Structures are given as structure tokens and as C-alpha cells.
Amino acid sequence: MAPRECALFILDETACILSRNGDPQTLQQLSALGFNDGTYCAEGIIGTCALSLAAISGQAVKTMADQHFKQALWNWAFCATPLFDSKGRLTGTIALACPVEQTTAADLPLTLAIAREVGNLLLTDSLLAETNRHLNQLNALLESMDDGVISWDEQGNLQFINAQAARVLRLDATASQGRAITELLTLPAVLQQAIKQAHPLKHVEATFESQHQFIDAVITLKPIIETQGTSFILLLHPVEQMRQLMTSQLGKVSHTFAHMPQDDPQTRRLIHFGRQAARSSFPVLLCGEEGVGKALLSQAIHNESERAAGPYIAVNCEFIW
Secondary structure, eight states: OTTSSOEEEEEETTSBEEEEEEOHHHHHHHHHTTOOTTOBOOHHHHOSOHHHHHHHHSSOEEEEGGGSSSGGGTTEEEEEEEEEOTTSOEEEEEEEEEEGGGOOTTHHHHHHHHHHHHHHHHHHHHHHHHHHHHHHHHHHHHHHOSSEEEEEOTTSBEEEEOHHHHHHTTOOHHHHTTSBHHHHOBOOHHHHHHHHHTOOEEEEEEEEEETTEEEEEEEEEEEEEETTEEEEEEEEEOHHHHHHHHHHHTTOOOOOGGGSOOSSHHHHHHHHHHHHHHTOSSOOOOOOOTTSSHHHHHHHHHHHSTTTTSOOOOOOGGGOO
16 A cells, blocks of 8 residues: 555455454554454444444445544544445445545545445355255266266367266276267267257167177167257167166056047047047157147047057157158
8 A cells, every 4th residue: 555654455244354454653653543354343333443444334424523422533534435246135245444634536436446446256156055955966967867968169179967877888987078079989879860860759669789799779869959050969868767768658548538638520520530440550740749648639539449448658759750
């Protein structure tokens, strides 16, 4: 703070002085008035002063001369600006103290500028800590999943692989980072085509080649389309669990024509043709927009047919290439 006769204070949210810096003689004079590290400057202790008013009002404040309650401070000028965190909570105060004859019009803006810089640093630290916390939570979630997870960027370079995916694909997770996915694995044709077209896949059976071995997997591909290109997230579902789930669901359909409303002629006509299809021994192809109830109609046809006791198998044509 040289060559001016002034001192800079940093106070916490309780108006306790945490740190002092500045002209040694000025610091000594203020120390004689009781302004030391650990001193509380609340209004109930030192009376009216910018050090306490800034925290109370939440605004930058300047007090000088007889504006102070204590006569011992009449020869001094104090400028103070409060500090707030990202949630608007008071975290401290930046203050400048100097003899009255040394004060200038720039003193209060100076504390305001310092407070803004410190506030920006606190915000950056807070955002970084929040980001790290979310990243740790995400990594813990990905590592605890039964599914293998792989992601690569728009250049095709591996960005992330969890332990499950590394084990299934026989890859070294650490050594694989940053390498091209096509150098590590021979991708199945269905996956290559989906990547080329940036098309999602859901629960598709595929075979990889890794370390000269063929590996069967059930995969889900999620393209992430951005301005700089398309990156991908690939899920490797546990094959045995998926097969057990599919087996357990076979034949477990309960929807029948009786569950369908028959208030309008079009629905009654649909039920009529559905029952005709149920009496047929041929596979049934249902066409219609997504969400109109094709799956429920197919279940009703199955339960109406002679094969109702057998397995119910529906094929989503969207995933047939």
C-alpha cells in the first residue's frame, strides 16, 4: 500500500479481522486503537463504522471523521465493501483505513474493485469444487454400473472406459485412453453403420473382435451431436442378464381385445381385423405411427390366437437394417 498511509483489512462474515496489510506506521496506529487480527468490529462493539455498516447494509460504505460513533476514530476514514458467495451469502468484507487527510475519492471504488476480484475467485473455486464433486459422483456411478460404458470424441479417440467395459472387451483402461477406438477393436458392421450415420442403437446384439477373440455383446449407442462434430457413448449390457430378462418376459402379455375401447366404428373395425389376424397362422405386420398402440394390438392378437400359451415375440422393424 506504500507510499500512502493506509491499511487494507480482510474481515470474515462476523466482522472479525482476519488479515491486515499496508503501511507499518498506519498499522501500528490502528493497532493502538484496537484493530488487530482477531478483533471483532461489529456495530455493538465499535459503534457506527464502515467496517460494520457494510456487512449490515450489504453495500459499499464510507465513514469518516465525526460520522464514527467513537471519538477516537474521528481522525480516520474507513471504506468497506461486503463479499458474497455464489448463493448470495455474506462471506466477508474488504476494508481500507487511512487518516482523514489521506483519504481520496478513489478509496471506496478501490475496495469495490478488490471485492469483485475476490468474489470472482471465490466463485471460480466454488464452481470448480462443484464440478469436481459432480465428476466424482459420475465416475462412481459409471464404475458401479453393471453395464460397460465407453465414450469417444468426434475424432474417434477413446475418452472414457469403465472397468466393466475394459473387462468385457479385454482392454487396458489406462493404456487405451486417447487412442482411436478402431485401433483397439474391430467394430461390428451394425455399429460402424450407426456411427457413420450418427444413428442411435438400442439393445442390439453385436460381435466385437478384440485381441484376436470374438466377443458377443448387447449394445446401446447414443450419439451426441454438437457443432464441432458427433461424439458417442456406447453401453455394453451384460449378455446373460439381458437374455434372462428377455426369457422371463416371453409370453408375459396380458392385453386383450376386451381391454380395448369399442365406442367408435374405427376401433371396432380394427378389433374385427385383429381377430381375423389372430386366426391366421402367418406372422403379422403392424404399421402405424409411433405411440398409436401397435404393441398393445399385437398383444391382443397373440392372446386371441391358438398360440396364446406360447411365447410372445414382437420385432421392432426400426432396428432391422
